Amino acid sequence: MSASDPASRAWPAEGLTRVPYWVYQDEDIYRREQERIYRGATWNFLGLEAELPQPGDFKTTFVGEMPVVVARDENGELRAFENRCAHRGALICIKDRGNAQRFTCVYHNWTYDLKGNLTSVAFRRGIQGKGGMPADAKPESGAPRKLRVATCCGLMFATLSEATPPLEEYLGPEIAARVRRVMKEPVRILGGYSQIFRNNWKLYLDNVKDTYHASLLHAFFATFRLNRLSQKGGVIVGGDGGSHVSFTMMRTDTGSDEYERAGMRSAAGGYRLEAPELLETVDEIGDGISLQILGVFPGFVLQQIMNSLAVRQVLPKGVGETELVWTCFGYASDDETMTERRLKQANLVGPAGYISMEDGAATAFVQRGVRGAAERAAIVEMGGRGVGSDESRVSENSVRGLWQAYRRHMGL
Amino acid sequence: MDVELQLAVENLLSRYAHALDEARLEEWLEFFVETGRYRITTAENFERGLPLSILYADSRAMLRDRVTALRHANIYEAQRYRHTVSSTLVERHGASAVRAVSHFQAVRIMYTGESMLFATGRYLDVIRLDGSGGKPQFEEKVVICDSRRFDTLLAIPL
Numbered sequence: 001m002s003a004s005d006p007a008s009r010a011w012p013a014e015g016l017t018r019v020p021y022w023v024y025q026d027e028d029i030y031r032r033e034q035e036r037i038y039r040g041a042t043w044n045f046l047g048l049e050a051e052l053p054q055p056g057d058f059k060t061t062f063v064g065e066m067p068v069v070v071a072r073d074e075n076g077e078l079r080a081f082e083n084r085c086a087h088r089g090a091l092i093c094i095k096d097r098g099n100a101q102r103f104t105c106v107y108h109n110w111t112y113d114l115k116g117n118l119t120s121v122a123f124r125r126g127i128q129g130k131g132g133m134p135a136d137a138k139p140e141s142g143a144p145r146k147l148r149v150a151t152c153c154g155l156m157f158a159t160l161s162e163a164t165p166p167l168e169e170y171l172g173p174e175i176a177a178r179v180r181r182v183m184k185e186p187v188r189i190l191g192g193y194s195q196i197f198r199n200n201w202k203l204y205l206d207n208v209k210d211t212y213h214a215s216l217l218h219a220f221f222a223t224f225r226l227n228r229l230s231q232k233g234g235v236i237v238g239g240d241g242g243s244h245v246s247f248t249m250m251r252t253d254t255g256s257d258e259y260e261r262a263g264m265r266s267a268a269g270g271y272r273l274e275a276p277e278l279l280e281t282v283d284e285i286g287d288g289i290s291l292q293i294l295g296v297f298p299g300f301v302l303q304q305i306m307n308s309l310a311v312r313q314v315l316p317k318g319v320g321e322t323e324l325v326w327t328c329f330g331y332a333s334d335d336e337t338m339t340e341r342r343l344k345q346a347n348l349v350g351p352a353g354y355i356s357m358e359d360g361a362a363t364a365f366v367q368r369g370v371r372g373a374a375e376r377a378a379i380v381e382m383g384g385r386g387v388g389s390d391e392s393r394v395s396e397n398s399v400r401g402l403w404q405a406y407r408r409h410m411g412l
Numbered sequence: 413m414d415v416e417l418q419l420a421v422e423n424l425l426s427r428y429a430h431a432l433d434e435a436r437l438e439e440w441l442e443f444f445v446e447t448g449r450y451r452i453t454t455a456e457n458f459e460r461g462l463p464l465s466i467l468y469a470d471s472r473a474m475l476r477d478r479v480t481a482l483r484h485a486n487i488y489e490a491q492r493y494r495h496t497v498s499s500t501l502v503e504r505h506g507a508s509a510v511r512a513v514s515h516f517q518a519v520r521i522m523y524t525g526e527s528m529l530f531a532t533g534r535y536l537d538v539i540r541l542d543g544s545g546g547k548p549q550f551e552e553k554v555v556i557c558d559s560r561r562f563d564t565l566l567a568i569p570l
Binding site: 191352364 | 452453454456457460462463464465466467468469470471473474476477478480481484485486487488489560561562563564565566567
């Protein structure tokens with residue numbers, strides 16, 4: 001893309017039903033997103049509290065492109081601060097996770113406490129009266145920025161801005177209730193991995209919020225005759241449009257898996273699962289919802305696909321690359337059978353997921369497809385032109401919600 | 413060192429890699445016993461004692477479902493791998509089985525011509541020497557990828 005002033009970028013006159021393709025490709029827009037979105041009035045997902053159970057536990061992650069340290073301090077409070085030394089800007093912490101009492105920048109040994117306060121400057125007074133800093137130097141003036149941390153049912157979020165509304169308000173009450181639904185009790189982390197998407201971060205978020213594509217792109221359920229068009233569900237859009245939840249109800253005749261098994265085997269002439277236990281599901285939350293995908297602007301996804309639970313953190317890695325950090329979990333109360341069920345159903349998700357592997361490809365197809373068409377725009381008119389909640393998932397309401405929130409943050 | 417045993421294991425690993433790289437996935441299944449376990453995970457999960465896999469099957473039936481899905485359900489751009497398997501260490505595990513540890517590298521070649529080092533890591537194998545047809549077969553194969561990152565998607569097994 002040629003460098004152009006983002007201010008000169010005009011959103012198409014049609015409004016939310018159009019997404020101009022420069023939004024995925026323009027380096028200036030990308031830089032402005034870092035400032036206005038990631039370092040602006042948004043809550044950015046950091047991970048699960050269960051990753052940091054003890055005082056001194058820490059992890060390193062990112063808010064947008066900004067590296068951050070997240071730590072539990074001596075009093076059990078969660079802290080987040082920029083992973084950038086006050087002195088020359090080097091990373092303060094160069095581990096992915098661990099337990100520490102303090103952090104010392106390896107370059108010149110400047111030291112920080114678990115709250116991110118600069119606590120010592122090596123040789124500040126020099127050696128034997130020689131060298132060192134002037135008496136009136138203020139090394140803390142360049143200290144790493146501290147982020148506000150908020151949690152919701154064990155999910156950690158951070159923001160740099162004082163203007164960000166309280167987390168629950170930011171999510172919206174209906175979305176917060178759907179977070180609580182899944183994060184209903186203490187969790188046990190089962191593991192994780194990352195998936196690299198060769199596309200702009202917004203294409204992934206858009207994909208998560210796009211309920212229209214699910215049964216069309218992901219052919220696994222249909223191929224094995226598991227497609228259940230009669231299933232009820234819906235989409236709820238919350239917050240300022242940036243939060244959403246989509247959900248699917250199990251059949252009303254749940255209670256046994258016999259119907260499902262019969263359904264598979266009745267697929268005469270089609271394909272059937274030889275190991276259908278993959279999909280044997282327990283209605284553990286007790287409300288008949290078998291699938292719930294919840295997305296929060298700018299980079300958080302909470303997933304319940306049958307008994308597969310996961311959080312996903314969307315991290316921008318340049319205008320055309322995105323890292324999706326997956327953490328799959330169960331509940332601390334799970335027995336061995338339940339854990340095994342979750343581990344098997346993890347086959348549905350991730351880079352090799354039966355119903356998710358295509359996402360990484362499809363979003364990159366857009367990135368590659370629009371390369372010569374920055375001034376053209378995508379059409380987003382399924383389900384009308386609004387951003388309200390919808391009983392139909394043949395709808396792009398939550399996609400329009402994303403762009404409503406995006407444009408407000410960006411002033412576009 | 414038992415040279416015949418070493419060669420038998422290396423031969424199995426070579427045939428396994430050739431089958432994958434030539435997209436003979438139905439034949440790839442036959443390298444596992446009926447109750448064979450296969451999973452792909454990361455060194456990070458493995459070292460932290462976390463049980464999650466990227467791909468997990470505890471029977472040949474589950475592996476067959478995977479192959480059926482790759483052939484008929486999942487959508488991914490045309491691609492193939494070129495595996496290099498090396499540094500195989502073999503030790504006896506009971507009367508008719510061995511444990512083997514090998515290194516692997518898999519280059520992924522897309523239909524566009526783009527090639528990348530897609531995955532490196534270790535195979536931790538439990539091999540039954542007198543499997544089907546008297547040939548060695550995997551009772552368990554754990555693929556431990558060195559990196560936690562996967563580019564775009566992992567369709568073809570490693």
